[in-house]
Amino acid sequence: MDTLTLKILYMIGLVSCFVIRFPHQKETKTNQIVANRRTVQEKILLFLVYIGMLVLPVIYVFSPWLKVADYELPLWANWLGVATFAIALWLFWRSHHDLGKNWSPTLELREGHTLITYGIYQYIRHPMYTSIFLWCIAQALLIPNWIAGSAGIVSFGIMYILRVGNEENMMLEQFGDDYKMYMGQTKRLVPYVL
Template sequence: MNPSISKIIFILGIIFWLLIRIPYQQIQKQNTIVDDRKTVQGKVVRLVVLIGILFVPLIYFVTPWLNKANYGLPIWANGLGIATFALSLWLFWRSHHDLGRNWSSTLQIREGHTLTTNGVYQNIRHPMYASVLLLCIAQALLLPNWIAGLSGFIGFSIAYATRVDQEEQMLLNNFGDQYEAYRQRTKRLVPYLF
């Protein structure tokens, strides 16, 4: 596949990814926060993810600065990248949809917050993180560049390593035994493994 086409597909996918979140951000603003654990570290981590998924690829698209890090991929890799991105977008949307009013982009518990264990949350505790991981895989398959293609993985790895345990602890504090039972019967990212 022409590298320009794979770049356009990636850009369109990112636009859809951003559009999915808009209605849920509007709902989030209407909720009353009862437990707010936002930190400067959390803001920095979110910025690192955005740099890896949005800004580094943007530099790759509009400048020749990263071209020395290009590598070749077989045509099937682009097809796999498109399919992976489509799955990522569906899982990202479905995660937001299933959470509804419980969704927050930061570590917060809202008034009337309930533990979501249905839909995609039935088997995966963190399907939104799984969707971002799939997006990073698609990024590597659609952007054949050692820097732009892999920068999403770096941002995701930092976010996953620093935030998931905090998120689970917050949910354990708020939902106690109910959350512990849920943790025992689900996987963090990939269902049916291990």
């Protein structure tokens, strides 16, 4: 595919992510925080993900500044990127939908927070992380640039490694044996595998 088409497809996916998340962000603001694990590390990690998954791709799409790091991919890889982004968007939407008022962008528990074990959560504990990993893979396949294309997987990968344990500890403290049993029944990212 030509570069312009890839840029347009990527931006459609990016805008779709914001459209999916917007109503949940709005709804979350009305629900009081009862436990907050937001640390300086958390803020830094979120900032790095913001740079890697939004700022650098948008710079790539709208300017020639990163052109020096471009690479070429075969057509099948571009189509794989489109399909991967479509799956990521569905999983992103489904994760938000199933969480409802329990969703939070940071390590927080909201008033009335419940343990969600139905919908997509009956198969994997962290489907939103799975969707974002898929989004990062799609980013690398739709933005053929060593800097902007790979920035998502690097920044989100670091955040995931440093965050998921803290998140699961928070859930264990809140839900105890129920969450421990849930952990025994599900995998973190890929059903039956990982």
